[in-house]
Amino acid sequence: MLLRAKACPEPAEGDPGEPRDVSRFLRHYSRAFGSLPYRCATMKDFCTWSAIFAIVFASVVGDVLLSHAMKQVGDVGDLRRRAGLATVIARTLSNSNFFFALASMAASFFSLLFALSWGDVSLVAPAAASLTFIANAFAAKIFLHERVDRRRWIAASLVAAGVALLAG
Amino acid sequence: MNFRKYLVLAGVTMFAVAGDSMLSHGMKQVGSISIHHLSSVFSAVANPWVTIGILFLLGFFATYTNALSWADLTYVMPATALGYVLLALVARFVLHEHISPMRWVGIALITAGVGFVAGGPALTEHPLGEAAKLAEKTQAAAVATGVES
Numbered sequence: 001m002l003l004r005a006k007a008c009p010e011p012a013e014g015d016p017g018e019p020r021d022v023s024r025f026l027r028h029y030s031r032a033f034g035s036l037p038y039r040c041a042t043m044k045d046f047c048t049w050s051a052i053f054a055i056v057f058a059s060v061v062g063d064v065l066l067s068h069a070m071k072q073v074g075d076v077g078d079l080r081r082r083a084g085l086a087t088v089i090a091r092t093l094s095n096s097n098f099f100f101a102l103a104s105m106a107a108s109f110f111s112l113l114f115a116l117s118w119g120d121v122s123l124v125a126p127a128a129a130s131l132t133f134i135a136n137a138f139a140a141k142i143f144l145h146e147r148v149d150r151r152r153w154i155a156a157s158l159v160a161a162g163v164a165l166l167a168g
Numbered sequence: 169m170n171f172r173k174y175l176v177l178a179g180v181t182m183f184a185v186a187g188d189s190m191l192s193h194g195m196k197q198v199g200s201i202s203i204h205h206l207s208s209v210f211s212a213v214a215n216p217w218v219t220i221g222i223l224f225l226l227g228f229f230a231t232y233t234n235a236l237s238w239a240d241l242t243y244v245m246p247a248t249a250l251g252y253v254l255l256a257l258v259a260r261f262v263l264h265e266h267i268s269p270m271r272w273v274g275i276a277l278i279t280a281g282v283g284f285v286a287g288g289p290a291l292t293e294h295p296l297g298e299a300a301k302l303a304e305k306t307q308a309a310a311v312a313t314g315v316e317s
Contacts, residue, residue, distance in 0.1 A: 063245070064241065066232075066233065071237065074237060075238040145292070152285055159249045159281035162281060
């Protein structure tokens with residue numbers, strides 16, 4: 001899921017405002033975690049960045065596992081032509097990495113909720129999205145042995161910078 | 169890369185943008201959800217916009233897994249980042265929101281990044297993978313000619 005990298009003004013306390021996008025909805029929702037922001041007040045930045053790194057970590061683990069799982073399944077289009085859609089679904093759902101990937105993506109989503117309860121959406125969403133692009137390139141090179149050549153490094157950096165600017 | 173694969177990449181982008189937009193529109197109608205009234209999450213799902221948003225996000229996940237089955241992660245991620253640009257353009261030309269020069273620079277950078285990655289190969293060919301494919305082909309040929317392998 002794309003993180004919405006969009007700034008939004010702080011709504012008044014008790015006023016849910018009008019959630020214009022998913023991030024703002026998440027921010028309101030995450031406030032439900034109640035006392036956490038107050039406990040964390042003195043170390044707010046530390047907590048925010050820890051949560052951002054948790055989002056990036058969980059999301060990269062999820063993406064890498066999903067990519068690995070789908071490479072094990074094989075080209076879905078070819079497989080469907082050869083053996084039918086039922087085989088594609090059965091082979092995907094019988095892959096354990098696929099479920100670890102789903103769990104990791106869920107962890108990333110809940111980390112996002114926590115991060116938004118501590119930090120501003122204008123920091124959390126673009127920082128997490130940008131860092132995920134860069135961290136994914138490293139993780140894909142190391143764990144998936146993808147050939148991340150200069151072209152791909154430049155692409156990942158440009159997109160990461162672009163996403164960061166889009167929130168400004 | 170063939171037309172079907174470009175279509176899948178376009179699907180990843182479009183489903184993500186449409187799903188997120190519909191979900192946000194629906195949640196705007198539902199209002200905020202408190203942890204003390206978690207049951208209201210279920211009434212949120214009853215909102216047609218939220219339901220359609222969830223269906224679109226399922227479509228996003230299906231196309232995303234499809235794309236990852238034949239392309240590298242470092243190819244799919246930047247190639248589908250056009251969704252950010254699409255959202256900004258919708259905000260500018262449909263919702264008539266103001267887009268600052270910094271955002272236009274951001275849009276240009278993402279577009280350039282997508283152009284960079286799209287010009288390269290989609291999948292890393294691993295030597296081991298090629299060897300396995302060759303073995304598979306040899307075996308298939310052997311079976312076809314009736315030779316025991």
